[in-house]
Amino acid sequence: MDSALNQTGGDFARVRADFDLPERFPAAALTEAAAAVAAGPRGSRVDRTDLPFVTVDPPGAKDLDQAMHLERRGDGYRLHYAIADLGAFVDPGGAIDEVARTRGQTVYLPDGNVPLHPTALSEGAASLLPDQRRPAALWTIDLDPDGNPVGADVRRAWVRSVAQFDYETVHADIDAGRAHPSLALLPEVGALRRALAIKRGAVELQLPEQDIERDGDTWGLVLRPRTPVDAWNAELSLLTGMCAAQLMLRAGIGVLRTLPPADDNAIEWLRRSAAVLGIEWPADASAAELLATLDPTDPAALALFMDATRLLRGAGYTVFDGELPEVVTHAGIAAAYAHVTAPLRRLVDRFGTEICLAVSAGEPVPQWVRAALPLLPGLMETSDSYAAKVDRACLDQVEAWVLGDRVGAEFDAVVLRAEATVAEIFVPEPPVLAKAAGEGQREGERVRVRLTATDPIRRRVTFERA
Known part of the structure; x- marks a missing residue:
C-alpha cells in the first residue's frame, strides 16, 4: 500500500521524497568524522569535570547541545552553561563543513531526523551525553539577586554530565521537592529571568503546540502544554545568547538574530483585536505584559495569540564586521541576541561560538569565520524555511491519517x-x-x-x- 495511505512504519517516506531530504552523508564527510573522533578534539581547555552538569532534552534525544549547573553566588547566582564544542572537531572548509553549509540545520521528522552533522559527532563524540568526558564551550554567567547578568565569560573546557533528564521528569522532580542539586535553583532563576523578559517587552505566544506521537504502529496527534520547566530552560538559553550578542557588539564583529520593532499599525491592530475579543487591555500595559497574563486555554486568548504573530514577522540574521548595523536587537526578545547554544543542530551557532571564544580570550577572530559571515544569513534563512515546511508537512500528513x-x-x-x-x-x-x-x-x-x-x-x- 502507498505509504501516504497507512499509519504504520516508514510513514514519512513521501515527505522525505517530496522535500528531497538527503538519506546519507557523502563518504568524504563520514571519513572525516571518523578521523576527527579518532584524533579527539583540538585545542587546549580547562578541566571543569568537577562540576556536576545535567542535561534537559526531549525523551530519547542523543544530540545533546547544552548542559547546565546552577549555584548561588553571594546573594546572586552563577550559571555554568556548557555548549557542545563542535568547532573542536570540524575542519574549516572540509567535507563536514561543506555538507553542513548545504543542510543548514537538523531536520526533525517523527520517524527520525536528518542530522546536520554525521552522527558519529552529533550523537557521539561531540554530544554532551551522560557520564562522558566531553569538550565544551563553557559559559560562566554571574547574575545579581534580580537575575540581571553582571559578568559573562566563555572558554573551552572539559565537562562531564552526570544525568540526562527530560522536561516531564524535571517538572515532576521539582514539584516533589527532589530536583537534582544542579537544577534546584532553576525555578528561582527561571522566574526572575521571565519577569525581566516581560518587563523589557519580550513577546511570548502561548499557542498550543501540536506534536506527533507514536502508539505502537500508528501515529497520533497530541497537544504539548508548555510547562514552567520549558519556559525556565528557554530563559537560560536566551540569557546565554544575549550575553553572546553583547560580546559580539563590543568587539564589533558577529552574527545576530534580529527582528525590527513592530510598527504602530501592528500594535493598533492587536489592540483592536483585543477589544473585539472582549479582552481588557490596560492603557499602561505593553503587549508583552498583556499577553503574559492571558490563559492559553481561553478561546479569546488563543485568537489574540494568533493575531500577535504579526508582531514577530521579519526575523532574520544580521552580520557585521566593523561598523555596527542599524538593527541589532530582536524585538520578540527585546534585546540583542545571538544563536550560540545549539551547534550540533544549527549551522550558525558554530560560527557564533568561535567569535565569542576568540573575543573572550582576547584573540583575533579566525579568518575562516570572518570569510563565512556574509554567507550565513542566506544559508540560515533558507534552512529555517525548509525545516518549517517539513515540520508542517508532517503534521498535515498525520492530520489526514487521523x-x-x-x-x-x-x-x-x-x-x-x-x-x-x-x-x-x-x-x-x-x-x-x-x-x-x-x-x-x-x-x-x-x-x-x-x-x-x-x-x-x-x-x-x-x-x-x-
Whole structure:
C-alpha cells in the first residue's frame, strides 16, 4: 500500500521524497568524522569535570547541545552553561563543513531526523551525553539577586554530565521537592529571568503546540502544554545568547538574530483585536505584559495569540564586521541576541561560538569565520524555511491519517483568525489546525465544524461551519 495511505512504519517516506531530504552523508564527510573522533578534539581547555552538569532534552534525544549547573553566588547566582564544542572537531572548509553549509540545520521528522552533522559527532563524540568526558564551550554567567547578568565569560573546557533528564521528569522532580542539586535553583532563576523578559517587552505566544506521537504502529496527534520547566530552560538559553550578542557588539564583529520593532499599525491592530475579543487591555500595559497574563486555554486568548504573530514577522540574521548595523536587537526578545547554544543542530551557532571564544580570550577572530559571515544569513534563512515546511508537512500528513475515517463527523473548534468566507480554526480533539469554510465567523468564537474531506496524498483536511 502507498505509504501516504497507512499509519504504520516508514510513514514519512513521501515527505522525505517530496522535500528531497538527503538519506546519507557523502563518504568524504563520514571519513572525516571518523578521523576527527579518532584524533579527539583540538585545542587546549580547562578541566571543569568537577562540576556536576545535567542535561534537559526531549525523551530519547542523543544530540545533546547544552548542559547546565546552577549555584548561588553571594546573594546572586552563577550559571555554568556548557555548549557542545563542535568547532573542536570540524575542519574549516572540509567535507563536514561543506555538507553542513548545504543542510543548514537538523531536520526533525517523527520517524527520525536528518542530522546536520554525521552522527558519529552529533550523537557521539561531540554530544554532551551522560557520564562522558566531553569538550565544551563553557559559559560562566554571574547574575545579581534580580537575575540581571553582571559578568559573562566563555572558554573551552572539559565537562562531564552526570544525568540526562527530560522536561516531564524535571517538572515532576521539582514539584516533589527532589530536583537534582544542579537544577534546584532553576525555578528561582527561571522566574526572575521571565519577569525581566516581560518587563523589557519580550513577546511570548502561548499557542498550543501540536506534536506527533507514536502508539505502537500508528501515529497520533497530541497537544504539548508548555510547562514552567520549558519556559525556565528557554530563559537560560536566551540569557546565554544575549550575553553572546553583547560580546559580539563590543568587539564589533558577529552574527545576530534580529527582528525590527513592530510598527504602530501592528500594535493598533492587536489592540483592536483585543477589544473585539472582549479582552481588557490596560492603557499602561505593553503587549508583552498583556499577553503574559492571558490563559492559553481561553478561546479569546488563543485568537489574540494568533493575531500577535504579526508582531514577530521579519526575523532574520544580521552580520557585521566593523561598523555596527542599524538593527541589532530582536524585538520578540527585546534585546540583542545571538544563536550560540545549539551547534550540533544549527549551522550558525558554530560560527557564533568561535567569535565569542576568540573575543573572550582576547584573540583575533579566525579568518575562516570572518570569510563565512556574509554567507550565513542566506544559508540560515533558507534552512529555517525548509525545516518549517517539513515540520508542517508532517503534521498535515498525520492530520489526514487521523481524520481519514471521520468524514462527515462534527467537532468543537475555536476560530483563531477569520476572513470573509473562511476561518483558521483549532480543533482541540484531536488537536488539528485547519481552515473551515463559512461566513460570519468571528475570532475567538467557539464553533461547531464538520469534516468534509481528507486527502492523505496532498496532506489536506477540509472543514465547514456546521
